[in-house]
Amino acid sequence: MTDASMQTPETGRHSVSLTATDAHTRKRANAEKRFRAYGIAAIATGLFFLVVLFTSILSEGIPAFKRTVISVDFTLTEAQRTEAEGELFKTKAYSNLFIAALKSELDERGLNVAVDEAAIERLLGKVGGTIRTFYSDNPDKIGEPVAFDLTASSRVDGYFKGRVSRDTMQDSRFLQKSDLDLVDALEEAGIVKQAFNWPFITGADSGVDNPGGAGIGASVVGSFFMMLVVLGLSLPIGVAASIYLEEFAPQNRFTDLIEVNISNLAAVPSIVFGILGLAVFIQFMHLPQSAPLVGGLVLTLMTLPTIIISTRASLKAVPPSIRDAALGVGASKMQAVFHHVLPLAAPGILTGTIIGLAQALGETAPLLLIGMVGFVARGYPDGFLAGFTEPNSAMPAQIYTWAARADVGFYEKAWGGIIILLIFLLSMNIIAIILRRRFERRW
Amino acid sequence: MNDMSRVEREVDTNEIKLECRDCQVYYGDTHAIKDVNVDIEDKTVTAFIGPSGCGKSTFLRCLNRMNDTIDVARVEGSFRLDGEDIYDKRVDPVQLRAKVGMVFQKPNPFPKSIYDNVAYGPRIHGLAKNKAELDEIVEKSLRRGAIWNEVKDRLDAPGTGLSGGQQQRLCIARAVATEPEVLLMDEPCSALDPIATAQVEELIDELRSQYSVVIVTHSMQQAARVSQKTAFFHLGNLVEFGETGQIFTNPVDPRTESYITGRIG
Ligand SMILES: Nc1ncnc2c1ncn2[C@@H]1O[C@H](COP(=O)(O)OP(=O)(O)O)[C@@H](O)[C@H]1O
Ligand SMILES: [Mg+2]
Numbered sequence: 001m002t003d004a005s006m007q008t009p010e011t012g013r014h015s016v017s018l019t020a021t022d023a024h025t026r027k028r029a030n031a032e033k034r035f036r037a038y039g040i041a042a043i044a045t046g047l048f049f050l051v052v053l054f055t056s057i058l059s060e061g062i063p064a065f066k067r068t069v070i071s072v073d074f075t076l077t078e079a080q081r082t083e084a085e086g087e088l089f090k091t092k093a094y095s096n097l098f099i100a101a102l103k104s105e106l107d108e109r110g111l112n113v114a115v116d117e118a119a120i121e122r123l124l125g126k127v128g129g130t131i132r133t134f135y136s137d138n139p140d141k142i143g144e145p146v147a148f149d150l151t152a153s154s155r156v157d158g159y160f161k162g163r164v165s166r167d168t169m170q171d172s173r174f175l176q177k178s179d180l181d182l183v184d185a186l187e188e189a190g191i192v193k194q195a196f197n198w199p200f201i202t203g204a205d206s207g208v209d210n211p212g213g214a215g216i217g218a219s220v221v222g223s224f225f226m227m228l229v230v231l232g233l234s235l236p237i238g239v240a241a242s243i244y245l246e247e248f249a250p251q252n253r254f255t256d257l258i259e260v261n262i263s264n265l266a267a268v269p270s271i272v273f274g275i276l277g278l279a280v281f282i283q284f285m286h287l288p289q290s291a292p293l294v295g296g297l298v299l300t301l302m303t304l305p306t307i308i309i310s311t312r313a314s315l316k317a318v319p320p321s322i323r324d325a326a327l328g329v330g331a332s333k334m335q336a337v338f339h340h341v342l343p344l345a346a347p348g349i350l351t352g353t354i355i356g357l358a359q360a361l362g363e364t365a366p367l368l369l370i371g372m373v374g375f376v377a378r379g380y381p382d383g384f385l386a387g388f389t390e391p392n393s394a395m396p397a398q399i400y401t402w403a404a405r406a407d408v409g410f411y412e413k414a415w416g417g418i419i420i421l422l423i424f425l426l427s428m429n430i431i432a433i434i435l436r437r438r439f440e441r442r443w
Numbered sequence: 444m445n446d447m448s449r450v451e452r453e454v455d456t457n458e459i460k461l462e463c464r465d466c467q468v469y470y471g472d473t474h475a476i477k478d479v480n481v482d483i484e485d486k487t488v489t490a491f492i493g494p495s496g497c498g499k500s501t502f503l504r505c506l507n508r509m510n511d512t513i514d515v516a517r518v519e520g521s522f523r524l525d526g527e528d529i530y531d532k533r534v535d536p537v538q539l540r541a542k543v544g545m546v547f548q549k550p551n552p553f554p555k556s557i558y559d560n561v562a563y564g565p566r567i568h569g570l571a572k573n574k575a576e577l578d579e580i581v582e583k584s585l586r587r588g589a590i591w592n593e594v595k596d597r598l599d600a601p602g603t604g605l606s607g608g609q610q611q612r613l614c615i616a617r618a619v620a621t622e623p624e625v626l627l628m629d630e631p632c633s634a635l636d637p638i639a640t641a642q643v644e645e646l647i648d649e650l651r652s653q654y655s656v657v658i659v660t661h662s663m664q665q666a667a668r669v670s671q672k673t674a675f676f677h678l679g680n681l682v683e684f685g686e687t688g689q690i691f692t693n694p695v696d697p698r699t700e701s702y703i704t705g706r707i708g
Contacts, residue, residue: 325617327509328546330539330540331537331563339563
């Protein structure tokens with residue numbers, strides 16, 4: 001009232017025109033405009049960092065999904081095979097046959113470079129063995145032309161992806177400068193091509209020398225078994241604990257204490273759970289090291305508080321009138337909870353569980369301590385039960401391992417692994433959103 | 444106030460259904476109900492009136508032990524339903540609540556179909572042997588709730604999709620489906636519009652032929668229209684209890700008179 005009376009002391013507000021904005025109103029409008037600008041700036045900054053993050057992840061990680069392939073047409077006659085099988089060094093014989101084929105292909109196109117056996121091994125690995133295995137598996141292909149797609153070694157791959165160049169490279173047992181002449185010739189001949197790197201998605205980890213052969217498949221399986229353990233333990237335990245605390249437990253000091261502790265547990269650094277897991281599950285209970293079972297148990301401890309907190313929140317959100325209604329027609333407390341409250345809280349519980357699982361899926365620190373990092377997952381577990389107990393890695397642990405390796409070839413693998421991990425996390429979050437939308441009830 | 448003459452004519456004494464003696468309720472240290480003695484008669488509508496916060500709901504909730512669900516609440520005194528103490532250790536509150544049904548202030552149908560709303564009570568109490576019997580109970584209850592004609596074609600529709608007045612009548616149908624002997628209603632019309640209120644009041648009058656009805660209301664007109672007995676509560680005390688006509692025309696206690704004439708409350 002004060003500003004109005006200041007302008008027209010006698011008549012009060014009525015004489016002030018609505019179209020004439022006074023100083024006070026202008027001030028408020030400006031404050032509002034400024035606040036909006038701050039908000040937009042904050043969102044824009046957030047979006048900017050998100051875009052930077054995604055472009056860097058994609059630009060660094062996409063090359064991991066491509067591999068360099070050297071594609072050579074090769075025909076093995078029955079006579080050649082008999083001859084090679086008669087030799088003392090059989091794979092060497094096959095290798096020589098392959099080199100001859102490659103040489104003639106290059107010659108055909110008028111490219112004259114030296115193709116020696118050692119260089120081929122550096123470029124393509126043990127070609128002879130690969131060819132010999134192929135023909136012993138497919139004897140009917142003898143005599144026909146077969147296109148062999150041989151994965152080029154990581155350094156050659158790096159040469160095409162710009163990681164390795166003539167100026168920066170040093171001669172090593174992996175690649176020598178002179179080999180690059182051969183590589184250039186192969187490229188000119190159109191023998192080199194880029195293919196989708198299936199082995200990266202389906203394969204297992206390789207040795208520290210062989211970034212080209214590294215795949216994330218085995219650790220995806222490891223993560224899967226861990227998540228099974230986490231889901232199987234934390235959902236029932238978490239939901240049962242929340243229902244008890246929310247619906248049945250008396251309100252006293254003891255339950256207050258439990259409540260405070262659960263909230264605190266949610267804030268405990270995950271590495272603490274890791275060392276707890278190491279002490280309890282491995283050193284005391286002697287469960288196998290590096291096993292998804294142990295990883296799952298540790299992550300269960302970590303996920304429980306998240307699930308309990310979100311479950312209790314969704315139970316609280318169910319209106320008390322529903323409980324009264326059920327009790328009023330003579331339902332027992334348990335019937336009221338299980339017939340009415342729990343179904344209404346279910347979407348919230350599921351969403352919380354999925355978010356908890358997504359957190360657990362991306363967790364690395366506790367896995368450091370129970371030996372799931374640095375472990376070379378060279379194969380898939382044999383069978384379902386073995387999946388829980390056989391040593392394995394997990395996606396984030398695998399990424400960490402690759403990032404820590406010396407060979408730069410692993411760098412793009414780590415980024416590629418992050419893309420795969422993000423795909424899993426995003427799909428879990430999308431599922432959570434869909435569930436929430438689909439089952440949300442209004443009352 | 445024409446209704447009052449009608450109420451006076453109908454005064455007659457029924458046998459006592461619920462006998463409450465020396466009732467005390469404490470919420471922690473708060474003494475919410477003090478020395479209340481009331482006899483609820485069978486086939487009668489008893490109204491509880493009084494200013495807000497005087498303990499009407501609290502006392503009503505003692506009659507079907509709904510206060511058991513509140514941790515801090517403590518109930519003392521004797522409550523006898525047909526001569527049996529309902530706070531006896533051997534009494535299962537779940538069974539009691541099937542006998543003493545309750546309708547709440549805000550309509551609170553389950554977010555399920557109309558059919559399932561009504562069928563829930565009979566199902567958990569095992570009142571129907573088969574689907575046909577259950578169908579029969581549902582129809583009978585919905586008819587008693589005076590809502591059958593409105594919902595008979597959409598029993599599968601959600602109960603929460605009905606209008607407020609329909610929801611409340613559905614809740615009444617749900618309460619009568621378990622064949623209660625006493626029906627407690629806590630301000631059943633306070634969330635309803637006048638037309639829905641009139642429908643529910645009419646329904647209460649019909650229910651009187653079979654049940655003992657206890658209704659909490661803060662509308663004195665409503666108490667006068669639907670009840671035969673009225674209890675006036677004030678600050679946790681039962682100030683006056685008697686024939687509705689007498690309470691409204693010739694109150695004994697000065698506090699009753701000032702509440703009815705609008706001076707307190
Ligand atoms: N759950 C509760 N916990 C503590 N005090 C309560 C609770 N419910 C009611 N009360 C108290 O008991 C008194 C009576 O409340 P209530 O029975 O709801 O009154 P009314 O229904 O007549 O308006 C009030 O003082 C209220 O604050
Ligand atoms: Mg009340």
